[in-house]
Amino acid sequence: MTALTLIIGNRNYSSWSLRPWALMTHLGLSFDEILLELDTPAFAAEARRHSPTGRVPALHQGALVVYESIAILEYVSELAGGRGWPADRALRAEARAVACEMHGGFGALRASCPMNIRARDRRVAPTPALLADIARIDALWSVCRERHHGRGPWLFGEYSAADAMYLPVAFRFQTYGMQGLGARALEYLATALEDPLITPWVQAALAETRRLPSEEIGTAP
Numbered sequence: 001m002t003a004l005t006l007i008i009g010n011r012n013y014s015s016w017s018l019r020p021w022a023l024m025t026h027l028g029l030s031f032d033e034i035l036l037e038l039d040t041p042a043f044a045a046e047a048r049r050h051s052p053t054g055r056v057p058a059l060h061q062g063a064l065v066v067y068e069s070i071a072i073l074e075y076v077s078e079l080a081g082g083r084g085w086p087a088d089r090a091l092r093a094e095a096r097a098v099a100c101e102m103h104g105g106f107g108a109l110r111a112s113c114p115m116n117i118r119a120r121d122r123r124v125a126p127t128p129a130l131l132a133d134i135a136r137i138d139a140l141w142s143v144c145r146e147r148h149h150g151r152g153p154w155l156f157g158e159y160s161a162a163d164a165m166y167l168p169v170a171f172r173f174q175t176y177g178m179q180g181l182g183a184r185a186l187e188y189l190a191t192a193l194e195d196p197l198i199t200p201w202v203q204a205a206l207a208e209t210r211r212l213p214s215e216e217i218g219t220a221p
């Protein structure tokens, strides 16, 4: 297979980059990484060289450039013989809906609680919009786990692109100490945060020293 290169942003902050990285890692695909420092004078020009949107992530394979995290998830799943999604067609449709909901939604959560893997004990205002996003995540994770717990520990039993999409949400729960998850959802949160395959990303994120003030949100509890 032609070599794959994933273009990513700072591991501590770049939630969109983490998603394809997590799925590619779970699928056992081998790939190189190029990290572009977010919010630097060089970023805009560099990112434009790698992706037409000037954003990360992007995936390169020879002359092919795939951008938009969800399109990358689809592509790498195809490269792995479809293993990025559930084998069952109905489950696959549900998993795609759940993944698309993350890609296009949860605006309050994303805006008020940026992913910041190394930060702990941050608190943000529990606005109605944020609480509504948390309630929806609780419902979604709980229903998935209730229905699929017999097949494995992930949203649809086996690991899928849906889990990769929600991994940055798990880090947000850890950073901002958000309440509101029921037992099943909490169990899933622990599964996501304790996933040994993401350890290299987390270790690298913890080793990063650069701070982006725009992403350092929240006060001590």
Ligand SMILES: N[C@@H](CCC(=O)N[C@@H](CS)C(=O)NCC(=O)O)C(=O)O
Binding pocket: 009, 013, 014, 015, 016, 017, 038, 054, 055, 056, 057, 067, 068, 069, 070, 103
């Ligand atoms: N919809 C895009 C979002 C990509 C995105 O916003 N990436 C951020 C980093 S996590 C970025 O490149 N920000 C730099 C900028 O917008 O200048 C996707 O799903 O890949």
